Amino acid sequence: MTETPPGTGLVSLVSAGPGDPELLTLKAARRLAEAEVVLFDDLASGPVLDHANPDAELIAVGKRAGRPSARQEAVNRLILDHARSGRRVVRLKSGDAGIFGRLEEELVALAQAGIPFEIVPGVTSASAAAAAAGMPLTRRLTARRLQFVTGADVTGQLPQDVNWAALADPQATTAVFMGQRSFPALVAGLRAHGLPGDTPALFAEAVGHPGQRLEPTTIEALARRLEGVVPDQPALILYGPLALAEAGKQA
Ligand SMILES: C[S@@+](CC[C@H](N)C(=O)[O-])C[C@H]1O[C@@H](n2cnc3c(N)ncnc32)[C@H](O)[C@@H]1O
Incomplete structure (x- = not known):
């Protein structure tokens, strides 16, 4: 020492x-x-x-x-x-x-x-996004696993060596950090590995900032919307068996 x-x-x-x-x-x-x-x-x-x-x-x-x-x-x-x-x-x-x-x-x-x-230690944007949307990150019986992944490698692209079986696990909640640009490519891979396109997703932009925006959606719809978009705000993407019903309705 x-x-x-x-x-x-x-x-x-x-x-x-x-x-x-x-x-x-x-x-x-x-x-x-x-x-x-x-x-x-x-x-x-x-x-x-x-x-x-x-x-x-x-x-x-x-x-x-x-x-x-x-x-x-x-x-x-x-x-x-x-x-x-x-x-x-x-x-x-x-x-x-x-x-x-x-x-x-x-x-x-x-x-x-x-x-x-x-x-x-402190509050990660993943917990803050779920809280802002009024939902838990795990769910008894349906979301027994929680994974935090990056959507960008050092070049800003989707990492080449991702664990597709884990990412396409229908019983996991996945929080994608730095994943706006690569989300369309991620979803193409998820679909190819069996995750349905109507899997719930939450796009959580600028969480905890005055411009906070929560968009409950599905992985397929979000991938379509993010195609070619150049992000100007930080956003976290959650997907999996999310309890989205109340998302965005919170005070
Ligand atoms: C370099 S990582 C840092 C993550 C950070 N350590 C955390 O625990 O939230 C930056 C990424 O975190 C997410 N992020 C950080 N702050 C955010 C916020 N306020 N709203 C939404 N996403 C956020 C975005 O995905 C952003 O691209």
Whole structure:
């Protein structure tokens, strides 16, 4: 184990939740209030940053699919440099920091540099989307498995090595992150592996933000609608034996 260099600040890798500041955990809010530097992603910005110490330096390291963003190595370097200057650093990541958030690269960089860190877990956009739609993610008897998958590999395309049997499991709820562009290709594969086109789906856009939009649909209809669409808002897609009846009707 590497020894912590003297004067090195603690780095808190903090989950921002989906966007609604009320979905920050108490611990996340406290870390933000105590921070001297906050390095935040594009999706972890907006009103959640109002909880940051007013004297903290706020640095956007904006990562967003399909848009210019800081390279991961540059983000790692910034985290290390600020921690070495002895400041309390918050690295703020959208949703739950441990889900499709490149957390590992940052942990490895911190561990190799001998810098103390902690992870503050939070509300993933998958739970927030289901809650906003007024439905559970699992269902007794019909949805006994829940899987979180990415719809994009490093090139932005549907990963080539997906587990089709798992994705086409009619008894699973699947949450597709970063999957808007590749959803038509995903659905073609799902259909080829036996999942019916009328399988319920929920398109949940900008969850926890003022422009939140929930669209209860089916995988086939959604694939048709997303064909050729260039997304400009984050969206999560849920599909499977969803309890969609009340979706979108909640206050
Ligand atoms: C890099 S991943 C980060 C996921 C995040 N760690 C989480 O737990 O929600 C970004 C993707 O998460 C989903 N996402 C994140 N925030 C969202 C939100 N507020 N509304 C809908 N989808 C969101 C979208 O699929 C987006 O492309």
